[in-house]
Structure formats: C-alpha cells, structure tokens
Amino acid sequence: MxxxxxxxxxxxxxxxxxxxxxxxxxxxxxxxxxxxxxxxxxxxxxxxxxxxxxxxxxxxxxxxxxxxxxxxxxxxxxxxxxxxxxxxxxxxxxxxxxxxxxxxxxxxxxxxxxxxxxxxxxxxxxxxxxxxxxxxxxxxxxxxxxxxxxxxxxxxxxxxxxxxxxxxxxxxxxxxxxxxxxxxxxxxxxxxxxxxxxxxxxxxxxxxxREAIEINIPERFAQKIRCLSIERSKKGYISYLSIVPGQLLADLYDAYGSRLLEQNVRVYLQNLGKVNKEIRRTILESPEMFLAYNNGISATATQLTVINDESSETGILKYIKGLQIVNGGQTTSSIYYARKKDRADLSQVYVQMKITLIDDDSQMEKVVARISKYANSQNKVSETDFSSNQAFHITLEELSRTTWASPVTGYQQTRWYYERVKGQYKEEINKAHTSKGKTDFKDRNPPHQVVRKEEFAKFRNAWYQAPYVVARGSQKNYLHFIEAEGKRTPTREYFKETAAIALLFNAGERLYGRKPLAMGDLRYLAVPYALAWLNYYTEGKIDLQEIWHQQVIPEELEAVLQDVLMNVNQYLQDKKPAEYALVSEWAKREICWQELKRYAPKNWGIALLSIRHLYRKDDDKTTTDEGALNAISDLSIEEWEKIEQIGKETGRLTLIQTGAISNIINNLRRQKPLTEQMVEMAAGILQIYNGGMRRR
Missing domain, CATH: 3.40.91 (Restriction Endonuclease)
Structure with missing residues (x-):
C-alpha cells in the first residue's frame, strides 16, 4: 500500500x-x-x-x-x-x-x-x-x-x-x-x-x-442551495433535484445572458406566447404560487460539487461547471425580465430544478437532445427545434453573424440572419430597449433576410432538384435535408450560395404573385418545382456567388424565371394523373418531378441563351477570391487609416466596420495574415468606399 x-x-x-x-x-x-x-x-x-x-x-x-x-x-x-x-x-x-x-x-x-x-x-x-x-x-x-x-x-x-x-x-x-x-x-x-x-x-x-461557465454559488451569489442526489446511473450520469430561488436564476441570467441557453432549443419568446404571459402574471400577481404552477427547469453540467450536510439528508450545491439550461429557458428569461422591466419582487419566487451531471463529453449532444425532446411541453416544440444544437446549425449561425452582404442601395451592409432557435430574431430586437436600437438592428439584419432552419432546408432541396420533398411539408422536408446534409461542416461559400438561392426563391414567390393577381393557387408547389427545373436545365451553372455579391436577381434571369413559373404552374394543373384527387398529392411523388424533366426549354419556348452570361466560369471563384485579396493587400496602412477617417467623418461606416479596419491595420502592422472574416469585411468596406464615399 x-x-x-x-x-x-x-x-x-x-x-x-x-x-x-x-x-x-x-x-x-x-x-x-x-x-x-x-x-x-x-x-x-x-x-x-x-x-x-x-x-x-x-x-x-x-x-x-x-x-x-x-x-x-x-x-x-x-x-x-x-x-x-x-x-x-x-x-x-x-x-x-x-x-x-x-x-x-x-x-x-x-x-x-x-x-x-x-x-x-x-x-x-x-x-x-x-x-x-x-x-x-x-x-x-x-x-x-x-x-x-x-x-x-x-x-x-x-x-x-x-x-x-x-x-x-x-x-x-x-x-x-x-x-x-x-x-x-x-x-x-x-x-x-x-x-x-x-x-x-x-x-x-x-x-x-470557449471556456465553460464555472460558478462557485455560495461565493459568487451568496446562496445556499440544497439538493438531493440520485445514485449514479450505469449510463454515465447522475441527477440532482433542488429548489432554486428566482433571485438566483435572475442573477445567473444577468451575469451570463444567452450563454446559459446555448443548448436550449429556443430563446425567450418575450410575452408573445400564452405561456410566457402566464409566467409573467404569476410572478407579478401570485409569486408565492410560482413553484406550484411552474413545471421547473432541466439543466446539464459537466462538473458539480456537493457538500454533505450531516444535519440533513440533502447536500449543499457549491460548485458547478458547464451549466446549461436545456429546458426552462422561458422560465429563466421571464423571471429575469420581470425583475428587469417590471421591477418585480422575486423574494417569494422559487423554481424546481433538475441538474443532470454528464461526465462523458461524447454523450453530451445525444443526452441534451433527448432531454429537450422529452422535457419540452410548456410551449409547443416541433421536431425541427430538437436538432437546433447540432454542430451544423451552430456553424451556420456563426457564419450568418460574421458574413456581410453588399449594400443594394446606400452604404449599409447587411447580414442574412440564420435563426437557429425559434424566436431568436424577435428576441434580439426586443433586447434593444430603444426605438433607435431596434431600428439599427433591423437595418443590419433586415426582416426579409431572416432564414429559419426550415426555410434553409426548403431553399436547398428545391434548388438541388428535390421539389417533391419540399411539397411534402416543412417538417418532412427538413428531416430529409438534415439526413442528406446535416453531417457536413458548412463553409462561408456554402452559406452565401444558400442565401443566393433564397434570393431566387423569394423572387419566384414575388413573380408568381398573390391573390387576386396571382398566376393561380399553387405558388407553394410551382416555385420549388420551377427552381429545380431551372437548375436542371442550366446544368447547375448559374453563378450563385455573383448573385450573392450583387444581392439582386438580374432582370433577364427574372424574365426567364417568370416564364418557367407560368409553364410549371400549367404543367401541375394539366398533367395531374386521374388517380390523384389533388395536385398537392401528386406533387409529393418523385414521378411528378421525373415527368417535368421531360419538358425541355424548347418545348416551352424558353430561351436560356439569354442568361448564359450569368453562368459560372470554372475559375471564377478562385479569380474573384484572389482579386479581392489582392485589392485588400495592395492598400497601405496609411490608405486604410484614410478610409477609416473618411468613414467616421461622413458617417458612412458603422461602428463594426471601423472596428474591423482597426483590426486589419493591426494585422498589417504585425505582418499577420488577414482572417477570412477580415477579408469579408474589408471587401464590403472597399465597395462602399469606391462607390462614392471617397468623393464626398
């Protein structure tokens, strides 16, 4: 020994x-x-x-x-x-x-x-x-x-x-x-x-x-939280049950914000939903009944320390690492905002909390997904929400926050906002407590450029020739998409390409029209089928990166798309086999797409020659990337400083853009390569500068 x-x-x-x-x-x-x-x-x-x-x-x-x-x-x-x-x-x-x-x-x-x-x-x-x-x-x-x-x-x-x-x-x-x-x-x-x-x-x-959240609860928040532990499971987890003061939950959200909810399937839905209104009403009118009415919180952690209390069968929760509120984000946020906005007294508000300690990192994503699926019942959660925490969606969210689109008019660069979690966009708007703050956020992230997970799946499945899957409905389409593409690691080019498809899809919906001036009643079917047909007969050569760069659909491409829509709409109505009572049922079958592919452009009198100049050249991407990088690298530090100064004087550059220039200058001084995000920002800034800012 x-x-x-x-x-x-x-x-x-x-x-x-x-x-x-x-x-x-x-x-x-x-x-x-x-x-x-x-x-x-x-x-x-x-x-x-x-x-x-x-x-x-x-x-x-x-x-x-x-x-x-x-x-x-x-x-x-x-x-x-x-x-x-x-x-x-x-x-x-x-x-x-x-x-x-x-x-x-x-x-x-x-x-x-x-x-x-x-x-x-x-x-x-x-x-x-x-x-x-x-x-x-x-x-x-x-x-x-x-x-x-x-x-x-x-x-x-x-x-x-x-x-x-x-x-x-x-x-x-x-x-x-x-x-x-x-x-x-x-x-x-x-x-x-x-x-x-x-x-x-x-x-x-x-x-x-990124570092995990680490909290010494008695030291940081002066709270003594008692908990009851359940013996360790053979599956590698142990659970703790506790009653937590509402004041502590508000303090946690105050200190860590949305970091606490990174594994949650949705963000706070403000007081828009019936359940959230009831949570707020209980806090304000019957705080002593909150524990009885509320379903409680489910959380996970990677490390946890409980001190034994000899005078009781319970222990005292001292230290917790990797805390994530998996179910109960609505409760946590509602309590915080009740204190913040309504000045609510939380002294009588208590919440039941179950903490699951998972010490095997490889099992974390799987366990969290299942806790979300089985625990969420307060507000309806769809199957698509349960996959929100997959690496695929997290990467898309990160790309959407750091990828800036060229301004269509004026000088304001914008983002295509990927809504990984239900209600995320509205929550970010509501975080801005002034009208100006809300307006500034929407200027940078226009509502028409918000893309939900289900829409992202719809755009890609339509363009990549699975319109019959799109026709099966949002959830089935999404699950098909995740099965096909969810294992890949999205790149910035992938994200831009999809935003360009979104521009095409939105243009298709606009061209099809709405009642009473619409082509018909089949817009939800005609648009995905038209995009699939267009991509099929152009052999995937339409330059999506150029559409991304311009942020508009060229007039000649719109004209072709309109012709395609009219013919596809007619096809769906006239060619439906008799055994299908509804067009929508036929459109869900792959045979509908296979039959449509037999109608070549010459059958419909569509001249694809008019858009050949919009096709992608094989070396376009490399040439464009190298050209952008060369244009950025050719500028001296003094020239970047001049751009920064003019941008500030004219107000044509945002705080984010001037901050980006400072970081670019710093890297150039230190002879460090520019990151992909810096190149992206620099290209947009130069477009604004060359577009008229320097002549002011």
Missing part, C-alpha cells in the same frame, strides 16, 4: 512539474510575442497596449469577447498618480454587453503571483473610468481621438446595455479562490473577470475552445 501511495505521489509530482514547465514556456512565449508585436508596429508602441491586443485576440478566437479593440486611456491626478484607466473595450452581443479591459503587464517572461491588492487596484481604476463615462462630463480632460470615439459610442449605445464586464488581463498568476463581485455603476450591472497567465494559457493550448 505504501509503495502505491509513493508511486501515486510521484506521478502527481511529475504531472505538476510538467504543467509548471509548460506554463513557464508559455510565459516566455507570450513575452516574445508582445515584443515582436511592438517591433512590427514600427514606432515601438507601449508594452501594455501590445499585450492587451494579443490577449484580446485570444479571447476573441474563443468567443469570450467580440468587436474588441485596444483603447489606452490613463487619467492622472495633479500629482501624477493614476486616477482611472482602461486599456481596451468591446461592444458586442448585439451591443448588449460592454467589456472594459484593464491590463497589468509585467513582461519578464517568468510566471509571478499577482497579489490581491494589485488586482483590486486595477479593477477599481477601470470602475472609476466607467463611473466617469456614466456621468458624461468629458470636457474635463483632453482625451485622445480613440478615447473620444469610445465615449461617443458609449453614449449612443448605453440604453441598450444589459451588463458591463470589467476584465483584468495579466501575465501574472492570480491565486485561486480570489472572489469576484457584482457591482453597479448607475443602473448598469457590473461583473469582474480575471484572465491571468494560467487562463490565457488554457485557451491558447486547448484548440481555442
């Missing part, structure tokens, strides 16, 4: 030594990266700013922040001591979250312990800066241009903010257990986070995966 203990201690010692060696190496690497960044900047720069830029890049890569940039602002007293300070900021999450970065950089390349007094002092400097911003008295100091820009953005977006995070970035090591507290600056909730050398190393070395 003693030998086993000695061997175990030796293994632990070796592992600790190895971990320390890796951390030591990373500390040296980080210092070298900062020095190299300063060298490449050309003017030396400040070490603290270079470190902040590097740390922001690491956090952006794992989606821990967004739209972030360096902004060094140090205000001093008359004696020269620091009064308030920030080193960067990020306005993101639909401008709902403001991240304020404060840096404490040593730069020796050797790990060291950052004492609590230093972390507190740094966080207080950032908090004082936030209070200064809240007061809005910016005439007292001679602020730099980048700082004034931040101040202006803060003023215009302040009403949209739900939370502020003060994030300390340091190359030191902060002792475990250092408490982070929730504070307030005016009406804003303020949370503190510390990204020290160890945490930065973890995301750098973990293939850039």
């Amino acid at each position: 003693q030998k086993k203990i000695r061997r175990m201690k030796m293994r632990i010692s070796i592992m600790a030594t190895k971990a320390n060696a890796e951390l030591n190496n990373f500390a040296g690497f980080l210092a070298q990266e900062v020095s190299e960044s300063m060298r490449q900047s050309g003017n030396g720069g400040f070490r603290e700013a270079a470190f902040t830029q590097l740390a922001i890049e690491y956090l952006t890569d794992v989606n821990e922040t967004g739209n972030a940039r360096v902004c060094t602002a140090v205000h001093r007293t008359k004696s020269g001591s620091r009064l308030r300070q920030i080193n960067g900021y990020g306005l993101w999450d639909n401008y709902e979250t403001l991240d304020i970065f404060i840096a404490d950089y040593n730069g020796t390349g050797i790990p060291y312990v950052l004492e609590k007094s230093s972390t507190t002092a740094s966080i207080n400097l950032a908090l004082k800066y936030l209070n200064y911003m809240n007061k809005g008295d910016f005439n007292a100091t001679e602020d730099a241009a980048e700082e004034r820009e931040f101040q202006q953005n803060f003023i215009s977006l302040k009403e949209n903010l739900l939370r502020v995070r003060i994030i300390l970035l340091t190359d030191g090591i902060v002792r475990k257990g250092m408490k982070t507290e929730k504070m307030h600056a005016g009406d804003l909730s303020v949370f503190t986070e510390i990204w020290d050398l160890e945490r930065i190393f973890q995301i750098w070395s973990s293939q850039r995966k």
Whole structure:
C-alpha cells in the first residue's frame, strides 16, 4: 500500500512539474510575442497596449469577447498618480454587453503571483473610468481621438446595455479562490473577470475552445442551495433535484445572458406566447404560487460539487461547471425580465430544478437532445427545434453573424440572419430597449433576410432538384435535408450560395404573385418545382456567388424565371394523373418531378441563351477570391487609416466596420495574415468606399 501511495505521489509530482514547465514556456512565449508585436508596429508602441491586443485576440478566437479593440486611456491626478484607466473595450452581443479591459503587464517572461491588492487596484481604476463615462462630463480632460470615439459610442449605445464586464488581463498568476463581485455603476450591472497567465494559457493550448461557465454559488451569489442526489446511473450520469430561488436564476441570467441557453432549443419568446404571459402574471400577481404552477427547469453540467450536510439528508450545491439550461429557458428569461422591466419582487419566487451531471463529453449532444425532446411541453416544440444544437446549425449561425452582404442601395451592409432557435430574431430586437436600437438592428439584419432552419432546408432541396420533398411539408422536408446534409461542416461559400438561392426563391414567390393577381393557387408547389427545373436545365451553372455579391436577381434571369413559373404552374394543373384527387398529392411523388424533366426549354419556348452570361466560369471563384485579396493587400496602412477617417467623418461606416479596419491595420502592422472574416469585411468596406464615399 505504501509503495502505491509513493508511486501515486510521484506521478502527481511529475504531472505538476510538467504543467509548471509548460506554463513557464508559455510565459516566455507570450513575452516574445508582445515584443515582436511592438517591433512590427514600427514606432515601438507601449508594452501594455501590445499585450492587451494579443490577449484580446485570444479571447476573441474563443468567443469570450467580440468587436474588441485596444483603447489606452490613463487619467492622472495633479500629482501624477493614476486616477482611472482602461486599456481596451468591446461592444458586442448585439451591443448588449460592454467589456472594459484593464491590463497589468509585467513582461519578464517568468510566471509571478499577482497579489490581491494589485488586482483590486486595477479593477477599481477601470470602475472609476466607467463611473466617469456614466456621468458624461468629458470636457474635463483632453482625451485622445480613440478615447473620444469610445465615449461617443458609449453614449449612443448605453440604453441598450444589459451588463458591463470589467476584465483584468495579466501575465501574472492570480491565486485561486480570489472572489469576484457584482457591482453597479448607475443602473448598469457590473461583473469582474480575471484572465491571468494560467487562463490565457488554457485557451491558447486547448484548440481555442470557449471556456465553460464555472460558478462557485455560495461565493459568487451568496446562496445556499440544497439538493438531493440520485445514485449514479450505469449510463454515465447522475441527477440532482433542488429548489432554486428566482433571485438566483435572475442573477445567473444577468451575469451570463444567452450563454446559459446555448443548448436550449429556443430563446425567450418575450410575452408573445400564452405561456410566457402566464409566467409573467404569476410572478407579478401570485409569486408565492410560482413553484406550484411552474413545471421547473432541466439543466446539464459537466462538473458539480456537493457538500454533505450531516444535519440533513440533502447536500449543499457549491460548485458547478458547464451549466446549461436545456429546458426552462422561458422560465429563466421571464423571471429575469420581470425583475428587469417590471421591477418585480422575486423574494417569494422559487423554481424546481433538475441538474443532470454528464461526465462523458461524447454523450453530451445525444443526452441534451433527448432531454429537450422529452422535457419540452410548456410551449409547443416541433421536431425541427430538437436538432437546433447540432454542430451544423451552430456553424451556420456563426457564419450568418460574421458574413456581410453588399449594400443594394446606400452604404449599409447587411447580414442574412440564420435563426437557429425559434424566436431568436424577435428576441434580439426586443433586447434593444430603444426605438433607435431596434431600428439599427433591423437595418443590419433586415426582416426579409431572416432564414429559419426550415426555410434553409426548403431553399436547398428545391434548388438541388428535390421539389417533391419540399411539397411534402416543412417538417418532412427538413428531416430529409438534415439526413442528406446535416453531417457536413458548412463553409462561408456554402452559406452565401444558400442565401443566393433564397434570393431566387423569394423572387419566384414575388413573380408568381398573390391573390387576386396571382398566376393561380399553387405558388407553394410551382416555385420549388420551377427552381429545380431551372437548375436542371442550366446544368447547375448559374453563378450563385455573383448573385450573392450583387444581392439582386438580374432582370433577364427574372424574365426567364417568370416564364418557367407560368409553364410549371400549367404543367401541375394539366398533367395531374386521374388517380390523384389533388395536385398537392401528386406533387409529393418523385414521378411528378421525373415527368417535368421531360419538358425541355424548347418545348416551352424558353430561351436560356439569354442568361448564359450569368453562368459560372470554372475559375471564377478562385479569380474573384484572389482579386479581392489582392485589392485588400495592395492598400497601405496609411490608405486604410484614410478610409477609416473618411468613414467616421461622413458617417458612412458603422461602428463594426471601423472596428474591423482597426483590426486589419493591426494585422498589417504585425505582418499577420488577414482572417477570412477580415477579408469579408474589408471587401464590403472597399465597395462602399469606391462607390462614392471617397468623393464626398
């Protein structure tokens, strides 16, 4: 036994030594990266700013922040001591979250312990800066241009903010257990986070995966949550039952927002649904009955610590990692918004919660999907919603938020908003608490460019010659699509191609018309069949990437599509076999499509020659991509700075676009390649610039 203990201690010692060696190496690497960044900047720069830029890049890569940039602002007293300070900021999450970065950089390349007094002092400097911003008295100091820009953005977006995070970035090591507290600056909730050398190393070395939510409940929220555990199942999970105060749920949503609901099949549906209205009414009128009326919450976790309580059969929930509310997002969000908007008293609101601990990551997606399917009953959930958390849909959602379409008129770039979860688009609009905020969001994400999962499936199945599947209805069509394409990893080109098909489909519906001026009653069948026929007889050569680029359907293509629609509509009515009572029943059969393919363009007098110039050339994509990249690379840093300045002066570039230019300039200075997203943004910015902005 003693030998086993000695061997175990030796293994632990070796592992600790190895971990320390890796951390030591990373500390040296980080210092070298900062020095190299300063060298490449050309003017030396400040070490603290270079470190902040590097740390922001690491956090952006794992989606821990967004739209972030360096902004060094140090205000001093008359004696020269620091009064308030920030080193960067990020306005993101639909401008709902403001991240304020404060840096404490040593730069020796050797790990060291950052004492609590230093972390507190740094966080207080950032908090004082936030209070200064809240007061809005910016005439007292001679602020730099980048700082004034931040101040202006803060003023215009302040009403949209739900939370502020003060994030300390340091190359030191902060002792475990250092408490982070929730504070307030005016009406804003303020949370503190510390990204020290160890945490930065973890995301750098973990293939850039986002950190899971980790919560020490008694320490963070001063709550004592009792729970009852069920013995571990042979299937690799253990369940815990608990009664949770509504105040804690509201605090959790306040701190983590939609991150808590990433595995939920839908987002908060506001008070539009009957069930959500009843939840709100109960909170406001009968809070003491909430526990009796509500079905409760189902959550999952990857790690969980329960402290035994000898005086009771229950334990006390202390620590939880990877918390995700799988069923009960409506309840959680309703409680939060009741407190936020209605100033509701939650002292009598309690919710039943079941937490399932799943320690096998490979089983997480499967178990979560089944919990969603079997637990959701409050608001009706379709089969399509249960697949919302598949990697395929998550990737499409990410692509839709970072892929910008060229402006059709004016200068506003827009996005094709992929609604992965039911109600997501409306929820994002409602998060903007002002009319201007709602309008700005809809300008960037127009309602006619919202694509639901079912529509995405309809567009692709129609174009890729399965119109008979589309005719079988939304759910069957979707399940067919997921079976065929759900295992692939969507690319940006795939997403753009589908948006172009959406433009064609929408044009088809518009050309077919609505009653009383419609071609007939079969629009829902004629449009998918017409698109399938068009793609079949053009041999898949229509250049979808060019349609994406232009964001409009050329007139000659519209004319051909209209002719196709008229003939397909006639075909569906005239050629239906007698054994089918309804056209819709015949359209669901593959034979309907096979018969339609026998009608060539010459049978209908359709001249496809008129659109041959719209066909894709085999090397078009490569040429276009290389051309765009060359145009971007040919611009000097000075030229990008000029574009940024003109964009700000004329108001023709958005906050996101000017932020993108700053990141492009930073990469060019450091001779780092531009990311795909940067190239995408740069191409759109250049189109606006060359389209008239520079002549103003």
